[in-house]
Amino acid sequence: MRSLTLSRSFLLRLSLLGIAALFLVAIAISSMSLRTARMDLTADRVYTLTPGTQKIVDGLHKPLTLTLYFSEHATRDLPQLRSYEQRVHEMLREIAVRAHGRIRFRVIDPVPYSDDEDAAESYGLSPATGGSNGERVFFGLVGMGGTGDVPPQAIPFFDPAREAFVEYDIVKLLYELGMPTKPxxxxxxxxxxxxxxxxxxxxxxxxxxxxxxxxxxxxxxxxxxxxxxxxxxxxxxxxxxxxxxxxxxxxxxxxxxxxxxxxxxxxxxxxxSPLVDSHGVVxxxxxxxxxxxxxxxxxxDPTKVVLDRSAALSIELNGSSLAHPAMLGVGPQDLNHEDVVTASLQRVNFSTAGxxxxxxxxxxxxxxxxxTSDEAEVVSAQRVRDAASDPSTLLDNYAPTHExxxxxxxxxxxxxxxxxxxxxxxxxxxxxxxxxxxxxxxxxxxxxxxxxxxxxxxxxxxxxxxxxxxxxxxxxxxxxxxxxxxxSIRGRVNSQRPFTKVRALQAAADRKFLVKKRELENELYETQRRLAELQPAKNSPAAATATVEQRREVEQYLQRKLAIGKELRDVQHQLNAEIDALGLRLKFINIVLVPGIVALIGLIYGWRRTRRSRRVV
Known part of the structure; x- marks a missing residue:
């Protein structure tokens, strides 16, 4: 039995040595042949480069240097910006890996009053205010050609509002470095x-x-x-x-x-051009x-003009200011923020547009x-021309189509x-x-x-x-x-993933709260109106002649008013009850249930192994 025990122990040690050797060989092979291998398990493939990016990176022929300037110390109290920097950092690293040595990527923290800070400003980077201890925050990218024959290109500041277009902005910089001539x-x-x-x-x-x-x-x-x-x-x-x-x-x-x-x-x-030329052509x-x-x-239709009273610009005419519904100031709510062309715009002005x-x-x-907004209307261009002396007449009989x-x-x-x-x-x-x-x-x-x-x-x-x-x-x-x-590089999804279940519960709670709140507020309004009718001024003759029944009815309405206020407070407190319950369930699952299941499996496995060893002995 002893020889059998020694033999099993020797085989176990030998197996462990073999596994360790195979592990070291696998690490060596993967470090040499799988340097560019990545696996993106995110739902929207956030960390996977688009085919357009891959084509531009693969087409680079000259060595480039990308320098990300990020104020590490100044952003220690800005978690959202630090999270976005991690997203940018990961994408730049993916691009550098894809370039197979043609792109050198580095990160610099331009601490205050340093040469790095001076260099960042000389390249055109725009620092933001609001960092720790009032420090300026740099978060930009500088690209330079390795041969020095191409002027540096820069992204002055990675605006979190443009996170959906961060890949486009970075690859555009690469494209301009690789193709320096103007189109x-x-x-x-x-x-x-x-x-x-x-x-x-x-x-x-x-x-x-x-x-x-x-x-x-x-x-x-x-x-x-x-x-x-x-x-x-x-x-x-x-x-x-x-x-x-x-x-x-x-x-x-x-x-x-x-x-x-x-x-x-x-x-x-x-x-x-003249409205009527020499040949009488209009x-x-x-x-x-x-x-x-x-x-x-x-x-x-070149004979139709769009009016929009909700976007009408104010003009000065004959010393007075008036709204011109054919002159439109289109704001952010009517600009496509999923397109790189209009994503960062705040207002575009139009006049007599089709x-x-x-x-x-x-x-x-x-x-x-x-x-336009859904308050727009379509009229003939001739009507707009006829109203040139008084554009306010365009609002006469205004009938929005809700399109x-x-x-x-x-x-x-x-x-x-x-x-x-x-x-x-x-x-x-x-x-x-x-x-x-x-x-x-x-x-x-x-x-x-x-x-x-x-x-x-x-x-x-x-x-x-x-x-x-x-x-x-x-x-x-x-x-x-x-x-x-x-x-071909379109906007990507935001890396800040929302809690969709929580949002759904919040929306449902909001709907229930608003319905109940509206009912109670209507009842409260009616109660207050009835109280105003039943409670005349204290010094008026009517106050002295009020009957017991009227006083009792007033007291009932006062009690109901207090009860409605309490119900409104209860509904307000219940608004997030389901979300709080969901949070407790998640905490229980993550903190208690999952670790408990893992521990139980480990205990069962250890017990069975111990029992098997005792049988062998």
């Missing part, structure tokens, strides 16, 4: 967006702003037969009287994968792209960027040609892949008067924006001017 922007316009040098009229501010983002090229629509593929984004502003050749050139540009932004308008107030200053819109499945809808038989998708009208949107589809009869060389009847066109139902939003305040300062013009019109257009161009891989 080429083509502009076809019948409005004087370039100003008039002869009379000293400057270009519109929005165009000067775009000139900083892209290589802007003006394209003459007269004689236009082809649009160069080098044009990354084409702005078509107020298209009027375009020839079929020009429309065909635009049509084929879109089918070849070009990025088009269309600005049409039912009443372009900046259109300086020009209502409207614009349309009817043939292409029909081919794309878009419905747009709207877009999809044709009933189309397969295209219309993704709204800007919409939200799309003022700007992305149109997505595998587009078909509006010129199927053409037989030119290289003609495309259908796009090879899905594409998108951005539609905007207003051209006046481009003009300075709707978003820029110009004030003279020391002989110069000081431009102060009071709306985000310029940012809106710049974001569109910036977004479309990137690669198709960059366009």
């Amino acid at each position: 080429r922007l083509g502009v076809i316009s019948t409005l004087p967006v370039e100003g008039n040098l002869v009379i000293g009229e400057p270009a519109w501010t929005v165009l000067r702003q775009l000139d900083q983002l892209a290589d802007v090229t003006t394209i003459d629509p007269d004689g236009l037969t082809h649009i160069d593929d080098a044009v990354k984004v084409l702005l078509l502003i107020h298209p009027k009287h375009l020839s079929d050749d020009a429309l065909y050139a635009i049509d084929q540009y879109v089918l070849r994968g070009g990025h088009l932004v269309v600005f049409v308008d039912p009443d372009a107030e900046m259109d300086n 020009d209502d200053h409207d614009s349309d792209l009817r043939r292409l819109f029909e081919a794309w499945g878009v419905e747009y 709207f877009f809808e999809l044709a009933p038989d189309t397969k295209a998708r219309l993704v709204p960027l800007v919409q 939200r009208y799309v003022l700007a949107a992305r149109l997505r589809d595998t587009f078909h040609s509006a010129f199927p009869e053409r037989e030119e060389k290289g003609h495309l009847s259908q796009a090879a892949a899905p594409g998108e066109v951005v539609l905007v139902g207003d051209t006046d939003l481009l003009s300075d008067r709707l978003w820029i305040d110009v004030q003279p300062l020391l002989g110069q013009q000081q431009l102060t924006p009071f709306a985000n019109n310029g940012d809106f257009v710049a974001n569109i161009v910036d977004n479309l001017g990137g690669s198709t891989a960059l366009l």
